[in-house]
Amino acid sequence: xxxxxxxxxxxxxxxxxxxxxxxxxxxxxxxxxxxxxxxxxxxxxxxxxxxxxxxxxxxxxxxxxxxxxxxxxxxxxxxxxxxxxxxxxxxxxxxxxxxxxxxxxxxxxxxxxxxxxxxxxxxxxxxxxxxxxxxxxxxxxxxxxxxxxxxxxxxxxxxxxxxxxxxxxxxxxxxxxxxxxxxxxxxxxxxxxxxxxxxxxxxxxxxxxxxxxxxxxxxxxx
Numbered sequence: 001x002x003x004x005x006x007x008x009x010x011x012x013x014x015x016x017x018x019x020x021x022x023x024x025x026x027x028x029x030x031x032x033x034x035x036x037x038x039x040x041x042x043x044x045x046x047x048x049x050x051x052x053x054x055x056x057x058x059x060x061x062x063x064x065x066x067x068x069x070x071x072x073x074x075x076x077x078x079x080x081x082x083x084x085x086x087x088x089x090x091x092x093x094x095x096x097x098x099x100x101x102x103x104x105x106x107x108x109x110x111x112x113x114x115x116x117x118x119x120x121x122x123x124x125x126x127x128x129x130x131x132x133x134x135x136x137x138x139x140x141x142x143x144x145x146x147x148x149x150x151x152x153x154x155x156x157x158x159x160x161x162x163x164x165x166x167x168x169x170x171x172x173x174x175x176x177x178x179x180x181x182x183x184x185x186x187x188x189x190x191x192x193x194x195x196x197x198x199x200x201x202x203x204x205x206x207x208x209x210x211x212x213x214x215x216x217x218x219x220x221x222x
Contacts, residue, residue: 007187011049016197020184022088027203046107048171055168057101101141107171108163125153
């Protein structure tokens with residue numbers, strides 16, 4: 001068995017992170033037939049992109065109006081995201097999104113959840129947060145919403161009582177090295193492999209390189 005430790009940085013309000021997650025999953029699925037011996041373990045590393053947002057967040061249209069300056073620029077940005085999302089098999093329903101939330105508590109929820117259940121359960125919660133925001137338009141900056149989503153994945157809401165504050169305080173759980181890289185970024189065996197929502201073919205090439213590096217010492221010793 002060849003173990004591959006993979007880290008991916010993300011924020012749950014970043015559509016490129018959801019697209020990048022899907023592309024990583026696709027690449028890992030493509031890797032399996034040729035390398036069934038590889039055990040890939042993915043750690044999701046939360047990085048809050050907008051720590052200065054107020055606790056209640058900001059109206060979505062207002063946020064992007066300030067950031068991009070015009071409705072035409074917003075439409076162009078969303079069209080580019082939708083094209084990449086469609087290629088990755090990701091659904092993003094922009095008309096349903098009303099709020100750009102403060103994600104500090106969402107990241108604290110995920111960090112705490114990672115220490116409570118299985119890796120599969122933590123991944124399911126991350127998926128529920130992405131789906132809640134991008135497909136149902138839920139305000140994932142609100143503590144009751146976060147607790148409901150956690151409970152839907154089998155967690156006890158009481159386990160998060162000391163972690164969710166509802167006051168907009170920033171999340172600083174990711175180490176500074178990863179934080180400086182941005183999102184989404186993929187680190188394989190400690191080596192920065194891709195930055196941005198790269199296509200699965202590019203991620204697969206990085207996985208192949210990592211597998212060769214992991215198995216080369218064993219081949220030489222044999």
